[in-house]
Amino acid sequence: MAERVRRIAEVPAVPPSPPDAADLLHQVARGDEQAFEGLYDLVSGPVYGLVRRIVRDPAQSEEVTQEVMLELWRTAARYVPERGSAMTWVMTLAHRRAVDRVRSAQAATDREDRAHRRETTREFDxxxxxxxxxxxxxxxxxxxxxxxxxxxxxxxxxxxxxxxxxxxxxxxxxxxxxxxxxxxxxxxxxxxxxxxxx
Missing domain, CATH: 1.10.10.10 (Winged helix-like DNA-binding domain superfamily/Winged helix DNA-binding domain)
Known part of the structure; x- marks a missing residue:
């Protein structure tokens, strides 16, 4: 019996499985800051990678990633598991934010171009x-x-x-x-x- 107990004690403990994004989102929705830290560690890398491919500029990509993480903190309760995986939901938010940033930058460039053209060329009457x-x-x-x-x-x-x-x-x-x-x-x-x- 002692031998059996000793063998059981020697069996390595199974490491806990990494937290699931869906579980973390549900905990974040209840205001759990530790769960948010875990969610941040889990998704910030993939979110940054996706944003970087769309936005291209590293500094702006970091800003957009931070905006996505803040949005996750504020809107975690909106995640509905029946509509898709938590990671898909997170990446969809990231994609939208990145596209918004690109559109915003393009709109600003277009406004500057129009203003410059108005200043440099007089309309022909x-x-x-x-x-x-x-x-x-x-x-x-x-x-x-x-x-x-x-x-x-x-x-x-x-x-x-x-x-x-x-x-x-x-x-x-x-x-x-x-x-x-x-x-x-x-x-x-x-x-x-x-x-x-x-």
Whole structure:
């Protein structure tokens, strides 16, 4: 008998099985802080791994993991075993949080891009542009009418038909120096009429 007792005493004790996530969640739902420590040890590694694959940034992944763990502490009572395993529920929360973080970061980037584009580009107002162009054309026509016929003819050939001074001189049969003088005087009068600063 003593031999039998000795053999039983020598049988190594079976180590307790690791706590189940579902059991830990139920205990956490009752406010058990020790159970939360066990739950943290059990799920924080897989949660971080999943979050890191989605978020990519290590610092943000740590933040999201902490947010998930805090959410587990607050919402453990919402876990319903009939809907799936505790680990699946935890990883679903982690996935949602990670995706929310990515969306939030993308939305912030999009807002910054839109703000930057608004600051750097003025919206094009086609009607205002057409009106402005017509007014400028009218003012140029009015100022051209103040030139002498010889000045106007030289300006129109040089600036509206794109001829060189030499070509204007040859076309009109007038010395090049005279054409240059007409153009210079005509442009000075145009500048003064248009109100262009010197």
């Amino acid at each position: 086609e009607v205002a542009e057409v009106v402005s162009t017509r007014l400028e054309h009218e003012q140029v026509r009015r100022c051209l009418s103040t030139l002498t016929n010889l000045q106007r003819e030289s300006v129109e050939l040089a600036y509206y038909r794109g001829l060189t001074y030499r070509e204007v001189s040859e076309l009109l049969g007038t010395p090049l120096g005279t054409i240059k003088t007409r153009l210079r005087d005509g442009l000075i009068r145009m500048r003064d009429c248009l109100g262009v600063a010197r």
